[in-house]
Amino acid sequence: MARRAVAVLGATGLVGQRFISLLSRHPWFEIRVLAGSERVSKARYGETVNWIVEGSMPEEVRGLNIIYARPEELPLLLESENVDIVFSALPSNIALEYEFELAKRGFLVVSNASPLRLEPDIPLLNPEVNADHLDLIEAQKGFRGFEGAIVKVPNCTTAILTLSLKPLADSFSLELVVASSMQAISGAGLTGLPAMIIHDNLIPYIEGEEEKVEKESRKIMGEILGGNIKPAGFKITASTHRVPVLEGHTIAVFAKLKEEAPPQEAVKVIEEFRGNKIKNLNLPTAPEKPIIVRRENDRPQPRLDRMEGNGMSIVVGRLREDKALGGLKYIVLGHNTIRGAAGTGILIAELALARGLV
Amino acid sequence: MARRAVAVLGATGLVGQRFISLLSRHPWFEIRVLAGSERVSKARYGETVNWIVEGSMPEEVRGLNIIYARPEELPLLLESENVDIVFSALPSNIALEYEFELAKRGFLVVSNASPLRLEPDIPLLNPEVNADHLDLIEAQKGFRGFEGAIVKVPNCTTAILTLSLKPLADSFSLELVVASSMQAISGAGLTGLPAMIIHDNLIPYIEGEEEKVEKESRKIMGEILGGNIKPAGFKITASTHRVPVLEGHTIAVFAKLKEEAPPQEAVKVIEEFRGNKIKNLNLPTAPEKPIIVRRENDRPQPRLDRMEGNGMSIVVGRLREDKALGGLKYIVLGHNTIRGAAGTGILIAELALARGLV
Amino acid sequence: MARRAVAVLGATGLVGQRFISLLSRHPWFEIRVLAGSERVSKARYGETVNWIVEGSMPEEVRGLNIIYARPEELPLLLESENVDIVFSALPSNIALEYEFELAKRGFLVVSNASPLRLEPDIPLLNPEVNADHLDLIEAQKGFRGFEGAIVKVPNCTTAILTLSLKPLADSFSLELVVASSMQAISGAGLTGLPAMIIHDNLIPYIEGEEEKVEKESRKIMGEILGGNIKPAGFKITASTHRVPVLEGHTIAVFAKLKEEAPPQEAVKVIEEFRGNKIKNLNLPTAPEKPIIVRRENDRPQPRLDRMEGNGMSIVVGRLREDKALGGLKYIVLGHNTIRGAAGTGILIAELALARGLV
């Protein structure tokens, strides 16, 4: 099979670098276009970018010239390179305009940018959890007059949280979730967080994050009903915090469940969870086990566990009864720029391709 | 008034150093005896101890010889120095034996060690919250045949948490508390946590901590009934985590309240809280405001706020409605080795002295 | 004595905050004007600034409005407030224009900005080392037609290094200095260094720093000759590096000396050094001992020793023979934003005042 030509928008930032790192040597995709801001336009990627992802910059992108184009020019430019799948790591303030234009003109846009995530006709996809939400694309095309489509990657914390909640929701029915996160500095981007702010410190606030976790979780775990998503019915409250850890978001989860959930049984359903909705598709980025359960008292730990499943598996530990709340409490960890961003984006594109949507 | 001679047991550790730091130039107390392990016995404090608290080691202790004594020998030794108040920062495994012996022989033992904290006749004191629990001492003396008494300092996280809960409980009645902590490395003691473990990492487990938070909180906020403590009736669940911050425990608190609690009203009762039970006693270590409320989105932060009120004030921020749980959520920060250990210990001794109990 | 009204330019940055912190409650100076960029013009200092220095923002500046003025407008504005001493923490790219204008119009400008530091008629002052260089002011006024004058604070690393070298140079005559620094993140300013860059890392490069250390050191330790500075004759080579430490620059120094320097004798001359040129002036910011010698193997350490002498003393340790080079090697530590910036700036102003130059 010839590899499909893809583009990465916002290619110089942290999530852009992760997209590139994961797409290099990808069996199905080939990076053809890297787009960045006007400031770096036409510079060679290898000469301009301060590569911060572990390992060296992939050889295949070193020589590529970064392109810059206005929203209305970009489609033509991508067409000339035979690109039909676009990964967007664009900043929120400009993402919308580009992504609409591309969807209109026939591209599949898999986007990590937050705008539109809550639109009822736009799939917000965590494939092992809600692959079926991809069906919204038909309605989206009709409703918006798109030749192509937009699919959104969830907020990083939400992607990790909902993957851990899915088997519990299926087996024991969720009533209330309390989530308290400890999020890595990479979540603030390459230059978003000054060292003077976070050194020997933590910041108990991340702008907009709690609302994202609360609203996106219910959409992801919701059901399609009449061409729209009906959010799941459980209640959820979040408190989100930045801690001095490089990569890996850790979440303390307290879950009130409608049905009795003995911890050993809960561990079992989590360990056996395989993401049925995609497991037979052999998607290259799908980890064998989406959720790994650790039994030691002191795991998961971000430095030791964030690269499980090449960063695509989340790790659950300390699953124990919560008598006060009436349910369970546990810790979940995931790699925020892989499972929580670029990795899930690529998994979405693989799913769309496997299902013949592109 | 002549200063009272005091002793610090476990004087070389981190909490021991905090006791010394706070007792030096104390208007009411004078450090007369420093006790340590057999290994450092007779060494000069200034020549043996790796002083890790900010600022230089107080001059007055540099020349003191560290004493070591077996439990049965210690009382005589302290008497010969006219000590009658003993601050214990002893390790848990040996604390009990020493503290019993001292209480029997007439000393007031203010102890940071965890054993006995849940005993119904032993006050577990967070003075602004439950100064009246000191009344248990009479029952304790009778019941145990003590000439003196033992008073316990709460677990560090619990001290910070309960102080923040007190005004809310008084005004809105607590039903359920969910607490997720981010605790400083100093909580593990001078050498308890290897750098290789916590560097670029967090540990989602602290041995015994969650049980302490859950049980001690209800005791501290309980009432005296028939010479014993009747624990408060609210439910509480905790998840406790170690993060790479030097000093200062931060807790994300979700509180379900029985009565309606508009955030601005909650802020008001917290800001006006003065710890009535001790506020007129002019205790030297009592901060003017036990709780400081910050209105910025991103506060409290441990590096910037931990020294408020010389480390004795806690700082509350981000107080907001919690619709999912039906109450409030907020962040609270406190200095774990001052408000959460040595500082509260000294405040307890001041209270006991002011009330004529010693 | 009435306090002299002073202004701080660049008042919102890290060095500006240090100036304010050290000037609050200063016996000789009173902060009258805080100047910042156009963006924050007219905002109240207390409402705009993210105060990052330990301790709370001084009450006296909370209510001050930040002013912004173009270079030609500033003098009039300062005159209207009776200011005659100006502390400049301006960015390098705009410092020159402001400082010239102010010096012309009669102000004493004590500046932490790097431009002009190597000008032969402009004192580069580390008071305990070269207070006599202040005599250049006369020549400067004549040569440049200034009513006032400009005095420069040395580069942070240079200030710390030269203070440690001074007693050695006096007693044993310097031939060659090799200096390798480990510099704190605060040296890069409030937002200059992203956390993603320095976390679990070090950066072996600081722009322009090595040249500053090499050239400024020889000027500071040089002599006035015919109204100009004749740089000291020793050779010097530096390698400068950023490490993940909040405050405090540490320098490994290797010094080839012309005369024999037994370590114990070197320790003696360092310990006895008092900065003769200023010691009888009782300047409020001058530490009793400008250099503290530690005898433990593992000191100085930035976290434990940076606040010695309120941040104005440097700490020397591990002074030992260097057989390979023929001289001594040692470690020196100093607080980079106090001794290496704002503190030395204030000490300079005190000296100028004591000498009747303002």
Add this chain to the structure above:
Amino acid sequence: MARRAVAVLGATGLVGQRFISLLSRHPWFEIRVLAGSERVSKARYGETVNWIVEGSMPEEVRGLNIIYARPEELPLLLESENVDIVFSALPSNIALEYEFELAKRGFLVVSNASPLRLEPDIPLLNPEVNADHLDLIEAQKGFRGFEGAIVKVPNCTTAILTLSLKPLADSFSLELVVASSMQAISGAGLTGLPAMIIHDNLIPYIEGEEEKVEKESRKIMGEILGGNIKPAGFKITASTHRVPVLEGHTIAVFAKLKEEAPPQEAVKVIEEFRGNKIKNLNLPTAPEKPIIVRRENDRPQPRLDRMEGNGMSIVVGRLREDKALGGLKYIVLGHNTIRGAAGTGILIAELALARGLV
């Protein structure tokens, strides 16, 4: 070729874990025996060890029982497993006794322990630098009555430093080296360095390290003369420091050279250096380029560059003229527990095998 059975002594520590990580799936070696302290004797490796190296514990060692044996018992035990190569990561205080016993009984002992490193008949091997020193083995066998032999891995900093010096010494002749290191916390072992000591701090002292760097460097770069090593003639002085970085030692090197060394020429000889003494042997652990040169101003950086060549390449940057000293200055970085310990140990064993010495 059947893989040779090897043993790792001190298998539970940090260097032991690195040995295991690098030996798993090694084409020439197979881990047969893991030895540890009496405390963990007979426990399964996978159940006892807190695996701290990145990636999961290799499957092949999870089920192995850790053995403990006294020095005189160990040889028989290893023979029964057909082991003939032993990697020692033993603590210094017990290494000698074990290693002598094993060498006597015919084993090749490749040891990371510091004792004996300076013995004139014991090769201290950094293969690309001094592979020919392996010839000492013959003399060693005769002199000590060994059936087997002992070969030592250099001190971590020394291994990195000498590899960088070798091409410069060959081309320009070394006269004096000044080395100032910034060493990672992993160098202190799994539990050697408490977080409270190094957090927001650096320690300007590592016991015995400077002497090791100074003496071992001259031995490694020396020549065999009459069955002994004649140390190289250059002078060397070191200052060594611990910084809060996980892995990777960085060294600022100042080198006075006997011959003129224009930087661009020096870069050329370093880049072309291939370690002639081993380059044609195709040793599996030998990196293609033992030294990588970076031309950016701000490299090498430990977090980004430590894994070059799978941790076996060192990275040199900022090579520039040093006019004051008369030569060059540069920065070199290497992975301290791979190039500076276990990786070099394995490379030594490969070399011995390739040369038919075992």
